Structures are given as C-alpha cells and as structure tokens.
Amino acid sequence: MGAKSGKEFLRRLDSTPREIWYGDERITGNVSSHRAFAGIAASMARLYDMQHGDGSEAMTYVSPSSGDRVGLSFLQPKTPGELAKRRGMMKAWADVSGGMLGRTPDYLNSSLMAMAAGAEFFGKEGHDYAGNVRRYYEYVRENDLLLTHTLINPQVNRAVGPSKQADPFIAARVLEKNDEGVVIRGARMLATLPFADEIMVFPSTVVRSGQDDMPYSIGFAVPVSTKGLKFICRESFAGEPAPDHPLSSMFDEQDAVVVFDDVLVPWDRVFILEDPERANRSSEATDAIVFMAQQATVREAAKAEFVAGLATVVAETIGADQFPHVQEKIADLLLTAETMKAFLDAADARARPNRWGLLTPDYVPINSARNLWPRVAPSFSVIIKQIGASGLMAIPPEDVMRSAVRKDVDKYYQSKLSEAEERIRIFKLAWDVAGSSFGGRQDLYERFFFGDPVRMASAYYSWYNKEPYKERVKALLRSRDGN
Numbered sequence: 104m105g106a107k108s109g110k111e112f113l114r115r116l117d118s119t120p121r122e123i124w125y126g127d128e129r130i131t132g133n134v135s136s137h138r139a140f141a142g143i144a145a146s147m148a149r150l151y152d153m154q155h156g157d158g159s160e161a162m163t164y165v166s167p168s169s170g171d172r173v174g175l176s177f178l179q180p181k182t183p184g185e186l187a188k189r190r191g192m193m194k195a196w197a198d199v200s201g202g203m204l205g206r207t208p209d210y211l212n213s214s215l216m217a218m219a220a221g222a223e224f225f226g227k228e229g230h231d232y233a234g235n236v237r238r239y240y241e242y243v244r245e246n247d248l249l250l251t252h253t254l255i256n257p258q259v260n261r262a263v264g265p266s267k268q269a270d271p272f273i274a275a276r277v278l279e280k281n282d283e284g285v286v287i288r289g290a291r292m293l294a295t296l297p298f299a300d301e302i303m304v305f306p307s308t309v310v311r312s313g314q315d316d317m318p319y320s321i322g323f324a325v326p327v328s329t330k331g332l333k334f335i336c337r338e339s340f341a342g343e344p345a346p347d348h349p350l351s352s353m354f355d356e357q358d359a360v361v362v363f364d365d366v367l368v369p370w371d372r373v374f375i376l377e378d379p380e381r382a383n384r385s386s387e388a389t390d391a392i393v394f395m396a397q398q399a400t401v402r403e404a405a406k407a408e409f410v411a412g413l414a415t416v417v418a419e420t421i422g423a424d425q426f427p428h429v430q431e432k433i434a435d436l437l438l439t440a441e442t443m444k445a446f447l448d449a450a451d452a453r454a455r456p457n458r459w460g461l462l463t464p465d466y467v468p469i470n471s472a473r474n475l476w477p478r479v480a481p482s483f484s485v486i487i488k489q490i491g492a493s494g495l496m497a498i499p500p501e502d503v504m505r506s507a508v509r510k511d512v513d514k515y516y517q518s519k520l521s522e523a524e525e526r527i528r529i530f531k532l533a534w535d536v537a538g539s540s541f542g543g544r545q546d547l548y549e550r551f552f553f554g555d556p557v558r559m560a561s562a563y564y565s566w567y568n569k570e571p572y573k574e575r576v577k578a579l580l581r582s583r584d585g586n
C-alpha cells in the first residue's frame with residue numbers, strides 16, 4: 104500500500120461508514136461532496152498527491168518492513184540528514200495553506216512515530232501495550248491512515264475533575280472490560296478533522312490525572328467507523344463561493360465533540376489502561392511532545408511568513424507601506440517568522456539521541472516556541488486589521504464585476520498598485536485571515552491547540568532550569584558585598 108494518493112484518500116473517505124452529525128443531518132453519503140467538507144477534503148487530497156510523482160523523494164521514504172514508499176513523517180530519525188528531510192517535508196505541506204492547516208497528517212504521524220520508538224514505556228502488564236503501540240504505528244504507516252485525536256474532557260465544570268462531575272460518565276472513561284476489550288462511555292472535546300480514518304484518544308499533555316481519575320486515564324485508537332462513535336460538528340466556516348472566501352473554502356478543517364456510546368476498544372488497540380502515572384507521562388517520556396511541537400513550529404514559521412507576506416502586499420497595494428508604524432508592524436511579523444525558524448535551527452543543531460534511539464531535537468527551544476506562539480499569533484489578525492482598515496470591508500461579492508456598477512467598482516476600488524478586481528481579491532484573503540469566522544477560528548486555534556497557554560506557561564516556569572541565572576544574580580550580590 105504505502106503513501107496514498109489524493110484519489111485513494113477520497114475513495115477511502117467516501118467508502119468508510121461513520122457517524123458524523125452536522126446539525127440535524129447525519130452525513131451518510133459521500134463526505135467529500137458535503138458542503139462542510141468538500142473544500143478541506145480536496146485540500147487534503149492535494150497534500151497526499153504531493154507524495155507522488157516529482158514530490159516522492161522529498162515527501163516519502165522506503166518502509167523498513169514492506170519496501171513501499173511511505174510518508175516521511177513516519178520516519179524515525181537517526182541522523183541529522185533524516186531530521187532535515189522530515190523538516191523539509193513538513194514545510195512543504197505547511198506552505199500549501201500558508202500554515203492555516205493545523206492538522207496536516209504529519210502532526211499526529213510524528214506523535215505516533217515517537218510513541219512507537221518509545222513503546223517500551225507503555226509496558227506489558229496484563230496486555231502487551233508496548234507491542235500494541237508498535238504494531239499500530241506500523242499499520243498506520245503502511246496504510247497511510249489519516250488520524251485525528253482528542254485529549255480533553257467536555258467543558259462542563261472545570262472547577263472539579265472528571266470523577267466529580269454531575270455525571271461520572273460525562274468525560275469518556277472505562278465502563279467495563281471483557282474478553283474482547285474495553286468498553287468506553289462518555290465524551291471528549293475536541294477533535295479537529297472528524298473525517299479522519301482513525302481517532303487516537305490520549306491523555307492531555309497539560310492536565311494531570313490523579314488516583315481519582317483512574318477510569319479516565321486511558322490511551323487507545325479506533326477506526327472512526329467503530330460502532331457507537333459519534334462526531335458532532337460545529338457550524339462549518341467553509342465559505343461559498345470560493346473566490347469570496349479564498350482560505351475558508353479550502354482549509355476549514357472542522358472540529359467536533361466526540362461521543363463514545365459504549366464503544367468497544369479491542370485489546371490490541373489499548374495503549375494505556377487505568378494508569379494515571381503513564382497517562383501523565385506518555386507524551387514526555389516518549390518525546391512525542393517534542394516531535395509534535397517541532398511539527399507545529401515548522402507550520403507556525405510557515406504561517407508567520409505567509410502573514411508577513413500578506414501584510415506587505417496589503418500595505419503596498421494601498422500605498423501604506425511608507426508609514427513607519429506600518430513598517431514596524433510588518434517587522435513584528437518578520438521577527439516572529441525568524442524567531443520560529445531560529446528555534447527550529449537551534450533545536451536541530453542541539454539534537455541528541457533520546458533513550459529510545461531517536462535523534463531528538465532539543466526540547467528547550469522547541470518548548471520555548473510552543474510557549475511563545477500563543478502569545479504572538481493573536482497579534483496577526485490585529486496587525487492585518489490595523490493595516491487594512493476599512494479596505495477589509497470594501498470586498499463586494501465577486502459577481503459585482505459582472506454587474507451594472509462594474510464601472511464604479513473599477514474606478515473606486517482601484518488601488519495604487521492594482522486594478523479593482525485584484526485589490527478586492529487581496530483584501531478578501533486578508534479578511535479570511537483576520538476577520539471572517541475562519542479567521543476567528545484560526546485565532547482561537549493558535550491560542551489553544553497545544554493546551555491552555557496559562558497552564559503551559561506555569562509548567563514551563565517549573566520545568567525551565569533557572570538555577571544558573573539565579574546563581575549569576577547571587578554572584579553579583581556576593582561580589583558587591585565583597586567590595
């Protein structure tokens with residue numbers, strides 16, 4: 104099988120039975136032609152097509168088990184050259200959407216790849232969880248499956264943990280264990296890409312579990328076609344017609360709450376079972392978090408570059424690029440892009456083999472990128488709005504160009520650098536980044552996709568080795584005392 108093509112992806116998408124709810128509609132027919140999914144399905148197909156033809160060398164490698172070419176995000180890197188190849192592949196996929204697609208397949212493939220290398224961590228008590236992770240990785244790799252995942256319990260009452268909610272089965276948990284596997288009841292929030300092939304359910308990388316949380320401390324993966332599994336989607340932000348909504352029409356990934364209505368997880372798909380200790384450490388102990396965060400940083404650099412390019416085009420189009428404060432704002436975007444790339448370079452330069460043999464980027468710059476991003480990314484939409492101003496509302500539907508007011512549009516919508524039609528297209532793109540429902544979701548995504556930034560910062564504070572800096576302060580005080 105190996106790396107799939109866009110056509111193969113779409114065929115699998117439309118032939119897999121699943122329970123996706125869009126309002127009162129259960130999507131039963133071809134998912135790829137539903138208005139909420141058509142654009143993103145076509146974009147995802149485009150990504151998979153890049154693995155073939157001229158792109159094959161840059162996007163795939165030879166599978167150690169089958170000899171087929173498989174996606175590079177599955178590669179378990181051992182050399183700097185392999186790390187560089189992985190990064191090149193991630194950047195190529197990120198650039199397709201200007202970094203707007205948060206969940207290109209390499210995000211979760213990278214996580215699974217690292218977990219499989221560190222599979223020993225999952226243990227063998229009772230069941231061969233370690234073997235399950237290894238075999239699952241190989242299965243996903245060889246079949247090039249698209250994964251979604253869900254880590255967080257429903258937002259019902261954050262003042263207490265999952266076991267103290269009004270109903271102990273609000274958060275997904277173990278209902279029972281039987282000969283076939285583990286039965287899960289409850290829900291998780293949120294899963295981006297509800298049209299994936301498989302869903303991985305793992306513990307949060309931020310929220311910690313205690314002994315009370317035993318039945319909630321689980322890790323597993325099942326096909327989306329599993330009986331009892333339901334995805335309840337949000338309203339689609341995919342705008343129509345496409346020319347009026349240049350980004351949302353192609354890149355609305357969709358997000359869903361996932362309901363487990365007594366879902367049977369077969370034993371060979373269970374990775375963590377009623378084990379808060381392993382649940383709390385799985386992503387750190389296997390370095391899955393490093394490889395996921397590295398992928399995210401590559402995408403973030405791509406997005407910062409794209410938004411810097413867009414802000415420059417908007418400013419130049421209306422002759423605002425000469426104003427120092429506009430230049431300063433675009434400089435901020437360029438600084439963000441360069442900072443994210445510098446983090447990546449530093450992490451690669453200081454990469455070391457981890458205890459499982461993976462050449463692993465240094466987590467200090469990667470974790471710093473992970474914590475800086477939710478602080479800087481929200482400024483993107485602010486900057487685009489400050490530069491575009493009312494021009495962001497001078498975006499009539501594209502068929503205005505075929506209307507009786509075409510002459511007025513040609514005259515009054517022209518800009519310093521472009522004809523009316525081109526200027527409107529540029530500003531529609533800017534609005535989709537900064538102000539549309541799609542843009543709003545992008546802003547929220549960047550703030551939260553890797554966890555609550557407040558608790559992440561707290562964890563960063565505790566984790567960062569501040570001792571050498573403290574020591575320097577003390578040394579300076581000592582030297583003054585000595586004077």
Ligand SMILES: Cc1cc2nc3c(=O)[nH]c(=O)nc-3n(C[C@H](O)[C@H](O)[C@H](O)COP(=O)(O)OP(=O)(O)OC[C@H]3O[C@@H](n4cnc5c(N)ncnc54)[C@H](O)[C@@H]3O)c2cc1C
Nearest residue numbers: 252253254255258261293294295547548551552554555557
């Ligand atoms: C667009 C989008 C897509 C996403 N896609 C996915 C996905 O595919 N898979 C996935 O698993 N997750 C996904 N997420 C969810 C993401 O993991 C969470 O948003 C993130 O972990 C924060 O959790 P929460 O949203 O439940 O916020 P909450 O935990 O409900 O936080 C709400 C507020 O309360 C505060 N708060 C809550 N508890 C505490 C506490 N103990 N201490 C201090 N402050 C607290 C927070 O700081 C925040 O201000 C997505 C999120 C978004 C926005």
